[in-house]
Amino acid sequence: MDSHSSMNLRLPPGRLEERFHEKKPLYDEHEALTEANRCLYCVDAPCVTACPTKIDVPTFIHKVATGNVRGAARTILTENLLGESCGQVCPVETLCAGACVYNAWERPPIQIGRLQHYAVTTAIANKPDLFELAPETGKTVALVGAGPASIAAAGWLALRGHRAVVFEKKTIPGGLNTLGIAPYKMKGDAALKEIAWVLGLAKGRIELRLGVDVVAGAAGAEEVSAAALLADYDAVFLGLGLGADSAMGVPGEDGEGVVGATAFIERLKADPALTLDGVQRAIVVGGGNTALDAVHELASLGVAATMVYRRSEAKMPGYAHELAAARVDGAGLVEDRAPIEVVRASGKLVALRVAPAKDGKPVGGAAPEDLPADLVIVAIGQNRATQIAQAFAGVALDPKGRVVVDPATHRTGNAKVWSGGDCVNGGKEVVNAVAEAKVAVLAIHSTLMGAN
């Protein structure tokens, strides 16, 4: 068990992730000024409404244009404490930039994410202490999981004067923001650097306990029970994320060569032991953004990678702009095919057997075909890791396994427990996790300060 209050977090060298180049590298000053000067400084701007955290985009861009980069960073971080990550990982095409008035003008929208990345990274590099801390309140909040939801919540709680203790079962903090983001968007070390900045900002008020699993009834030294958290802390925030990758449930699935997408991406990003030696052809099963990321990453590494999706391209839940980008880097797509078996020869993976599908279901009687593969990545969703939430008396899950909260406060059925992020919304983006953490922190703060 590691305990950190501030640290120099870094991933070990020799990871596949290091082979990737950023597709949208950090702007230099001149690029930022040029782009910032394109922004019209709209009134009641639609880009603001489209940002889940409601960053005042025209104001921060105007500040970039005047050279007030530190002010720009404050405007961003006030609404979105993880603005540095979000500037790199947000699907801006469907969020802020997708709403930019330039679209209606049939001109390229403002590169809001890149300006945001520039403003925060530049400001932090110059002077990390962008905010003053409120006096200590003497209250302490336990946060379960060290993903973006909990990290943002812990940072904001600390700024408001509370102490925060974050329990994370993995030895690397950051959740999917560190271990899941496509490396051409952001590397794991960048996410860790941001966490270190939040810890620094909090001046010792945040304690990160890595390798500690929060469980129903604690047994080992690396476990803490839900009951203990409820007893020992003034409030609890659950930022559990989603669980392990779902399985296809087809014959032959268990065994080497078949791996869940988030597990695979986590190793690609963090585990120097992972190599792709001997992998020439890979198949990624699924049609969501995780499948798109996996196939794009494999194709970028020189593997002949193809996505197999059980419906048509038009029905894919993954973003069209991500599919287009993956194709540019050589990824393939097979539509309307459902996997029915993993074909092995003396245990070794040889192919994925697929059947033609209509509306997502295998068509009876149609001839299956074998798609040869050295690696099969399963990206058909994640299980819910939310069962643990029920160990907190009064916290309920909906039929889809999502933690039930009051949307106005993100408080659960237990008056001492709040929750936000993927475990509540069923799996959205980092920016949604931060937005929900913000709602929860406001409610926790006013509760702890006796307003309620």
Added chain:
Amino acid sequence: MADLSVDFCGIKSPNPFWLASAPPTNTGAQIMRAFDAGWGGAVWKTLGNPIVNVSSRFGGIDYGSTRMMGLNNIELITDRPLDVNLREITEVKKRYPKHVVIASLMVETKDEWREIIQKAEDAGADGLELNFGCPHGMCERGMGSAVGNEPKVLEEIARWAVSFAKTPVIIKLTPNVSDIVEPGEAVLRSGAHAISLINTIKSIMGVDLERMIPLPRVGKYSTNGGYCGPAVKPIALHLLSQLTRHPTIKALPMSGIGGIGTWRDAAEFIALGATTVQVCTAVMHYGYRIVEDMIEGLSDFLDDRGMKSVNELRGLAIGQYQEWGDLDLSFRVVADVNEEKCIGCQLCYVACMDGAHQCIHLPGRTEAEARKAGHLHLPAHVPERAVKAVALANAGQLGPRAVPGTRIPFVDEDECIGCNLCSLVCPVAGCITMKELDSGKPVETWNDRIQKGTNLVPGGLDATERARRF
């Protein structure tokens, strides 16, 4: 193709485009390259007694991503030896006899003026331009704008020059005066043959906030310099037309200078009475090559207008420059938003709310919302388009890229005073136009009213009455 050649107080020029006396006319080699590019004439970098220039010497001001909206300099006259410049003038005139070379001059005493004029004319200059405009460095020594500022001194030196010169004498004026007519009249009295204006405007370009030294910096200090470039064009146009509409000064040919960079700028100066135009900053920024567009654009414009010669354009706009008191108080325009073009940025809205008359509205607001936003009057009439747009937005029937109708502002025509502000801030070309309304009133000017001695309130007493109600 229209004839671009002009006659400037007897000096024949293949076109009206001259280089102003400045770094682009430092050397003969430069001027010959400029003539090859198409420039019709060049005013040589000012000649005079030996001086030393400082380093650095220029400062620029950017606007957004546009560089050098304005330029300033603390450079003095030429720092090359006089005999070298004179030799080069001879050389240029020998190789380019049809092009114009004007010698810009600045010295102190009567004898110096006599001597330098003779040398310049012997070298082959087609005319002389007396630099009474330089606002830095030389004026402290009693030259440049120190002369341009003092009509009596100006007149006396100009008289000397006229008496010594065999070629036309052009007086270059400084804009750093409160009334340009005074130096203009002094030029007229002196017998000089033409005026060129403007020289640069006294300025400080900015402050280096790290070092706390104004810009441009020379070691530990800076000094005021002369401002020029696109930003000064409106000032130059005004000063030029003050002279070209003056009953007597207008007899003198004018060479217009200040912020000219395109054929359109040039056409505007000519329409306000200039015979030639001179260019400095635009060439320092983009090079001699810009003259190609100037020649082509001006001659196409003249062709389109059915004018055979650039001389037909000269002065066409002067008559339409009148005193405020002669403007028609009954004329009325109102803003009109083209909803097809609008992208919903609402810059017009905020400009009108905070910087004008609160008459641009957002559709779909209740009266309470409109009042809370700061509207003092509510539109009597909401356009059909705005009503429909709101209904569409409420029904969720908008395409993904469509501008929600609720973001497309509309103008309360009864309250719009026709100030133009919204149309100036709108980023989309042709989206906000100012449409003319028939006010139903006869033409009436302020001066008409004074003459009648009746109702002196602009807009009529009922306007004050209306204003009082709010």
